[in-house]
Every structure is written in C-alpha cells, then in structure tokens.
Amino acid sequence: MPLDQKRGLQNFTDKPSTMVVSRLFRDPMGLVGLLIVISFVMVAIFADFLAPYDPSKIDILNKLQGPSAEHLFGTDQLGRDTLSRLIFGTQIALMVAGVSIGLAVLIGSILGVIAGYGPNWLDFVIMLLFDMVRSYPVIMFALAVVVLFGPSLYTIMAIIVATSFPTYGRLMRTQTQSLRQAEYILSARALGIGAPRILLKHVLPNAIGPILIIASMDVPFVIALEAGLSFLGLGVRPPTPSWGSILNDGYTYIRNSKWILISAGIPLILVTIGFTFLGEQLRDIFDPKIDRGSR
Amino acid sequence: MVFYAIKRIVLAILIIASAVSTMFVMIHAVPGDPANVMLGPRATPEIKEALRARLHLDQPLTTQLFYFFKGLISGNFGFDLRSNRPVLDIVLEQLPHTLILVSSALIVSTFGIPVGCYAAIHRNGRFDRIVGAISVSIIAMPAIVVGLYMLLFFSVELRLFPVIGAGDSQDWLNYLWHLTLPVVTIGIAWIGYLSRLVRASMIEVLNQNHVRMARAFGLPEVRVISRYALRIAVLPTITMMGVSVAFILSSTVITEIIFARPGLGSLLYESVLSRNYPLVMGTVLVSTIFIVSGTTIADLINAALDPRALQETD
Numbered sequence: 001m002p003l004d005q006k007r008g009l010q011n012f013t014d015k016p017s018t019m020v021v022s023r024l025f026r027d028p029m030g031l032v033g034l035l036i037v038i039s040f041v042m043v044a045i046f047a048d049f050l051a052p053y054d055p056s057k058i059d060i061l062n063k064l065q066g067p068s069a070e071h072l073f074g075t076d077q078l079g080r081d082t083l084s085r086l087i088f089g090t091q092i093a094l095m096v097a098g099v100s101i102g103l104a105v106l107i108g109s110i111l112g113v114i115a116g117y118g119p120n121w122l123d124f125v126i127m128l129l130f131d132m133v134r135s136y137p138v139i140m141f142a143l144a145v146v147v148l149f150g151p152s153l154y155t156i157m158a159i160i161v162a163t164s165f166p167t168y169g170r171l172m173r174t175q176t177q178s179l180r181q182a183e184y185i186l187s188a189r190a191l192g193i194g195a196p197r198i199l200l201k202h203v204l205p206n207a208i209g210p211i212l213i214i215a216s217m218d219v220p221f222v223i224a225l226e227a228g229l230s231f232l233g234l235g236v237r238p239p240t241p242s243w244g245s246i247l248n249d250g251y252t253y254i255r256n257s258k259w260i261l262i263s264a265g266i267p268l269i270l271v272t273i274g275f276t277f278l279g280e281q282l283r284d285i286f287d288p289k290i291d292r293g294s295r
Numbered sequence: 296m297v298f299y300a301i302k303r304i305v306l307a308i309l310i311i312a313s314a315v316s317t318m319f320v321m322i323h324a325v326p327g328d329p330a331n332v333m334l335g336p337r338a339t340p341e342i343k344e345a346l347r348a349r350l351h352l353d354q355p356l357t358t359q360l361f362y363f364f365k366g367l368i369s370g371n372f373g374f375d376l377r378s379n380r381p382v383l384d385i386v387l388e389q390l391p392h393t394l395i396l397v398s399s400a401l402i403v404s405t406f407g408i409p410v411g412c413y414a415a416i417h418r419n420g421r422f423d424r425i426v427g428a429i430s431v432s433i434i435a436m437p438a439i440v441v442g443l444y445m446l447l448f449f450s451v452e453l454r455l456f457p458v459i460g461a462g463d464s465q466d467w468l469n470y471l472w473h474l475t476l477p478v479v480t481i482g483i484a485w486i487g488y489l490s491r492l493v494r495a496s497m498i499e500v501l502n503q504n505h506v507r508m509a510r511a512f513g514l515p516e517v518r519v520i521s522r523y524a525l526r527i528a529v530l531p532t533i534t535m536m537g538v539s540v541a542f543i544l545s546s547t548v549i550t551e552i553i554f555a556r557p558g559l560g561s562l563l564y565e566s567v568l569s570r571n572y573p574l575v576m577g578t579v580l581v582s583t584i585f586i587v588s589g590t591t592i593a594d595l596i597n598a599a600l601d602p603r604a605l606q607e608t609d
Binding site: 128138139140141244247 | 313
C-alpha cells in the first residue's frame, strides 16, 4: 500500500471525538465559546471558594457602592457584594438550564421516537401536541403557570421542560423517520429484534448528535427565561441570589447606582455568547444542514 | 392546494381550541376562588353564591368549558373581574400598542437584508467574519439585557429617550420617540437573524445557473444581484417572519414591562399579578390566535410559492 494512501486511511480511523476536539480548537470562535462555557461551569462548582463575600451578608453602611478594590462589582441596596451574588447566581442559572434541558431532551426524544416509529394516528396526535405547545408564547405561558402554582425553582424548571420538549421531539421524529428505512434497521427487524431494542440500540445513538447541538444552543434561552421570570419577581425567591433578581435590584435602583444593572448583565451576555458560539461550531462540525429554526 | 389550505386551517382551529382548553382547565383546577377575588373579603356567602351561579362556577368543569366556548363563538370572552367590562374590549384596547411595537420591530429587522447580502457577496472577507460573529451572538441575546442596558444608557444616563410609557398617541412624533428604544430592543436580534438567513440563501442562489447565465451575458454585477439573486434569496425570510411571531411576542412581553409601555404583555402581567382570570384567558387567547394565524399564513404562502411543501406530511 502506498504511503499517502495509508496515511489517508489512518486519518479515517482517527477517533471521532479527537477529531471534534481538534477542529473545535482550530476555530477561534469555537475555542472562545468552549472556554467561556468551561469557566462558567468552574465558577458554579467552586462558587464557595471564589466568592469573596457571603452573598447574603448585609452591610448597610456600604450600600449602592460603585466598583472598588473591596467590591469589584460594587454593592447593592443592602450593601451585599454584587460579585459574590452573581457567582452564586451562576449555580442557579446552570442548574436550571442543565436539569430542565436534560428532562426536555429525554421527554422530547421518547415522544419523537414514538411519533417517528409508531403508527400514523399516534404520530398525528403527538405532532398536534407539539404544535399546540409551540403556539404558546413561552413567557405568557410561564406567567400564567407561575401565578397558578406559585413561584419556585421547580415551577420554572417545569415550565422550561413543558415549553421546550417539542423542539427535541420534532428533531428526533425527523431523525427516526429517516433512519427507519435504513438497511441496517431493516435487517435488524428481519432478524426479529423487537422495536424497543432497535430504537434504543440502533436509532437513538445515531440521532442524539444533532439533539445535543440544539440543546447547547438552547441554554442561553433557558437562562434568559429564568432571569426574566426572576426579574418579574415570579422566579427564584429573594434571599437566593439569581441573575434575574439582581437585574431587578438594578432596575429598581437605576437612579441611585448604575453598577448593579451593568454587572448583572455581564454574565448573561457572556453565557449567551459562550453557548451560542460553541453550538454553532459543533453544528458546523457535525452537520451543517440542521437549523434550530425559531422559537 | 385547496385541500392543503383547508387542512391547515382546520388544524389551526384545532390547535387554538386545545391550547385554550388546556389553559382553562389549568386555571380552574387550581384552588383559589375567583368569586373571592371579585367581591373582596367582606362579601357575604350569599352574594358569593349568586356570583358563582352567574359565572357558572358552581357547575362541573366540563359544563364551564362548554359555556366558555359558547361565549367565544358569540364574541363574548367573559368579563373583567375588577371593572366588569367585557374582556374583549380591554384586550382590543391594548392590542394596537403591541401590534405597532411588533410591526415596527419587523421593519427595523429588514436592515439585516442588505447586511446579509453584502456579507454573502464578500464571503469569508473581514466584513463577513465580523458581522457573522456579531449576528450569531446578538441573535441569542436576551431582550431583558438589551432592554435594560438601553434604558440605562440612553434614558437614565444620557437622557436622550423617555424612560416610561408609550407617549401621546395624538402627537405622533412624541409617540415615535417613546417607541424607539423598545423597537430596537426587539428588532436588534432580528437584524442579526435576517442577515444570517439572507446570507445563507444568497450564497446558494449565487451559485445557481440563472445567475451564472446573467453574468455570462455581461450584465452589470449590481443588476445581477438586485434583479436576479436577491429577489429569490429574500423569499425564505418572508416565511420565517410568520413562524417567528411566537418568539417576537415573548420578547415583547419583557420589553413592554421594562419600558412600562401599555400592550398585551403589560396587560397580562398586571392581570396575572391580580389573579384576574378572565383577563388572563382573554390575553392568552388573543395572542395564541395571533401566533397560530401567523404560522398558518406563513405555511400557506410557502406552499403557494413552493409546491414541494405540499408533499410534506406535517
């Protein structure tokens, strides 16, 4: 075998995971995204060590201060350190995003697989459900639900799961439908392998990639939704620091100190850029065709 | 085509009906008596009982739902618990403010078309890369951050724009002045989105035969692009706008609240805080109709322009 042909073969047998990582590092946009995401995860994990102050320690003498050496991002109307509150808010934001998107992916995938693989009438019913959920404006739905069930972290997560699972469901359905006629699936069926096993072992692993990309691009929307609800006073309850409630403090005291508002916006902007860049880059690597469409 | 249109419209009505029923059941399944809200704590049980009978609250849920739909068909959306005015009147009073906001944002977003067009022509150039990175990050930027930052810098710090309200609707210049920041808050993400969309479809169109043909005939490049390429490349954005109504409405709610503008979003927020159920239902219903008709119209336009869409099952 000639040498260059051999080298080509070697490239071909490279593990896909190393290929993804190396391509991710080659593009500055993907790298920036990845670094931002990793640092936010780190901040959330090590919040206790990183926060310079106790996020709920009140120091009324130093209220509404601008940035200084003691308080890098200034203090709020009760003299609490804004930076520490934002650091602990990262935990809430990432937890809400992680748990709810995870559940939405799970529920959406199961329904999507059933719709794509099952009988036609079931497909119709599930698609109707997806369309129905999609026709609610998310925030309006959220407002109504929060008032009915009371504001809490669980309500927010339930709302996010309920409004975002159709996105994953639709994607999974399309994937399943296209795989359904693939030769290896047909041969598995011919061998008498049951539907659950085919779906779990053969369809799911092939369909999960695009779903994860969409999930990554969904994170900013979910975090913004949590921030929006907390901003309206319908999300996480006050003593717990959340980016949204800090934004609300900044909005309320906008004429006394601009620093609360400015610093509370920064993590939201960074997280948005991080996850979006990462998602875009992953999409370019895996499959340029899929589009998250609109919500 | 006619069959497809009928199918889509029936589906739209079905979606609206089931969405509203879900909402209705959710509101009524939760403890908390609208009669209490309406009459206050000092009302006697007899008065409450009479009110419940009038609003059919003493009937089982399915009967209530029946009365609700019966009312809808005759244009009766129920009555506001506070002022006892028809819900439909209140919602229609607020609707123009939201409609003006949404449509102005859509007009602003068309700035994305020339940007995307230019980026596609000079693909992989410096402009394309910079604009690409900016639009990608701006598309996902939450309206809440954009709105609050603009409020802080342009209204509070620089005092260029008013802080709250919709302005005087008689004086259009004043109204426009109040409209600017909210419109930019909603529209800015769409400038980014449209520029990406136009760029992608423009690149595709520029490689097509009829464009190459026009070039081979020696037509000036400006004419090739404006007459033969851009016209086709803009089509997907039209259908995209219809589908995006739901998304735009979501950012409208937050924007209206931040800038204290009247509109559907503020109305919903207030009625939700005061547990004014009929008003909540009315607002949600009107916005659902809004969204579903947007999607349906977009689908129909798409089908009329591109017959291939008819073959898709969903």
